[in-house]
Amino acid sequence: xxxxxxxxxxxxxxxxxxxxxxxxxxxxxxxxxxxxxxxxxxxxxxxxxxxxxxxxxxxxxxxxxxxxxxxxxxxxxxxxxxxxxxxxxxxxxxxxxxxxxxxxxxxxxxxxxxxxxxxxxxxxxxxxxxxxxxxxxxxxxxxxxxxxxxxxxxxxxxxxxxxxxxxxxxxxxxxxxxxxxxxxxxxxxxxxxxxxxxxxxxxxxxxxxxxxxxxxxxxxxxxxxxxxxxxxxxxxxxxxxxxxxxxxxxxxxxxxxxxxxxxxxxxxxxxxxxxxxxxxxxxxxxxxxxxxxxxxxxxxxxxxxxxxxxxxxxxxxxxxxxxxxxxxxxxxxxxxxxxxxxxxxxxxxxxxxxxxxxxxxx
Amino acid sequence: xxxxxxxxxxxxxxxxxxxxxxxxxxxxxxxxxxxxxxxxxxxxxxxxxxxxxxxxxxxxxxxxxxxxxxxxxxxxxxxxxxxxxxx
Numbered sequence: 001x002x003x004x005x006x007x008x009x010x011x012x013x014x015x016x017x018x019x020x021x022x023x024x025x026x027x028x029x030x031x032x033x034x035x036x037x038x039x040x041x042x043x044x045x046x047x048x049x050x051x052x053x054x055x056x057x058x059x060x061x062x063x064x065x066x067x068x069x070x071x072x073x074x075x076x077x078x079x080x081x082x083x084x085x086x087x088x089x090x091x092x093x094x095x096x097x098x099x100x101x102x103x104x105x106x107x108x109x110x111x112x113x114x115x116x117x118x119x120x121x122x123x124x125x126x127x128x129x130x131x132x133x134x135x136x137x138x139x140x141x142x143x144x145x146x147x148x149x150x151x152x153x154x155x156x157x158x159x160x161x162x163x164x165x166x167x168x169x170x171x172x173x174x175x176x177x178x179x180x181x182x183x184x185x186x187x188x189x190x191x192x193x194x195x196x197x198x199x200x201x202x203x204x205x206x207x208x209x210x211x212x213x214x215x216x217x218x219x220x221x222x223x224x225x226x227x228x229x230x231x232x233x234x235x236x237x238x239x240x241x242x243x244x245x246x247x248x249x250x251x252x253x254x255x256x257x258x259x260x261x262x263x264x265x266x267x268x269x270x271x272x273x274x275x276x277x278x279x280x281x282x283x284x285x286x287x288x289x290x291x292x293x294x295x296x297x298x299x300x301x302x303x304x305x306x307x308x309x310x311x312x313x314x315x316x317x318x319x320x321x322x323x324x325x326x327x328x329x330x331x332x333x334x335x336x337x338x339x340x341x342x343x344x345x346x347x348x349x350x351x352x353x354x355x356x357x358x359x360x361x362x
Numbered sequence: 363x364x365x366x367x368x369x370x371x372x373x374x375x376x377x378x379x380x381x382x383x384x385x386x387x388x389x390x391x392x393x394x395x396x397x398x399x400x401x402x403x404x405x406x407x408x409x410x411x412x413x414x415x416x417x418x419x420x421x422x423x424x425x426x427x428x429x430x431x432x433x434x435x436x437x438x439x440x441x442x443x444x445x446x447x448x449x
Contacts, residue, residue, distance in 0.1 A: 089412070116413055220366075248420070250417055258399065
């Protein structure tokens with residue numbers, strides 16, 4: 001068991017697809033929350049194989065896309081300072097700020113480094129005691145434990161020149177926001193497998209009940225995806241609306257409590273402004289007061305940020321599943337991965353980037 | 363970014379007071395923090411995300427899922443075989 005190829009078995013995928021074709025009596029609208037799943041669905045052509053039976057709409061699960069413009073601008077301002085080494089997950093570098101992105105800071109001589117893990121940023125801080133090392137701690141519940149761990153590590157090793165610019169967001173409040181929108185068309189959800197790996201899926205039980213919507217915890221391989229969709233369609237056809245787990249090899253009801261303990265040690269809940277969507281109450285985390293010394297927003301007092309979004313970009317509507325990328329007049333013309341107007345066109349989890357990369361332009 | 367990749371734990375050690383492991387991703391070795399999976403041992407598979415093990419993977423559950431899906435897919439083939447061939 002390698003946990004990869006077994007879940008890419010074409011004959012099994014075809015069998016489950018057949019089952020979906022025969023079970024669906026109408027074209028159901030299902031949202032996959034996670035942008036990683038959006039990319040996998042398009043990469044394996046599952047969206048096209050299912051298009052007569054299922055309409056897939058793409059959710060806000062792209063951390064790079066929902067990081068507020070104000071924080072992107074703050075990141076650019078901090079990274080532009082002479083004694084700073086600014087570390088980030090790679091996707092963030094091309095995300096457009098109001099005036100420029102982190103890549104252009106690097107092109108202008110700023111020290112902007114891509115790291116695989118924030119633990120690498122802590123090491124960079126240790127090796128460069130005369131510099132301020134700042135990590136852009138973005139992400140969902142998946143990334144929260146390792147981002148938190150980096151701060152714990154820095155404290156344990158008495159590394160004083162490390163700080164984090166935090167933009168942690170959480171999935172369940174975003175689902176409430178989507179389902180509470182009068183124009184919401186979503187009839188069923190695929191819940192993000194790796195978010196649930198950490199958090200479990202108990203948080204989704206009241207959502208399924210309140211909005212009478214089926215929610216299926218789903219993995220990332222093509223067989224996982226068709227299984228999740230099949231289970232969701234079965235519920236929709238039966239009129240049931242419960243939370244089911246199609247990713248049992250990685251997810252339990254309670255999740256990984258050791259990982260949650262790491263998150264809770266460092267972070268506390270807060271309101272977050274989601275780019276293109278707006279402020280969602282209690283939808284994220286910030287450093288709790290005892291870790292405030294590691295807060296880059298406090299260390300670098302950056303004020304007077306005047307944000308300016310592209311007037312053409314409809315990323316906010318795309319992130320809520322209200323529009324498809326090809327419905328945007330700028331898609332593939334004035335907005336491309338080389339010249340993005342919005343973050344959804346650059347992130348490896350952005351819906352616009354997926355539609356562009358896999359040629360879903362019609 | 364939430365993409366976690368399954369990898370096999372091939373070495374467990376401590377660095378700067380935290381539990382770390384060498385992870386084999388189909389031949390490529392990388393380091394990951396295993397603080398959140400205290401029960402991890404050599405030979406286990408974990409979901410690794412940004413150099414951090416999110417959880418261990420259950421082989422038993424994986425086999426169960428594959429068996430269920432085989433039954434679903436196979437049942438369909440049988441149904442297809444049993445259908446009139448349209449003559």
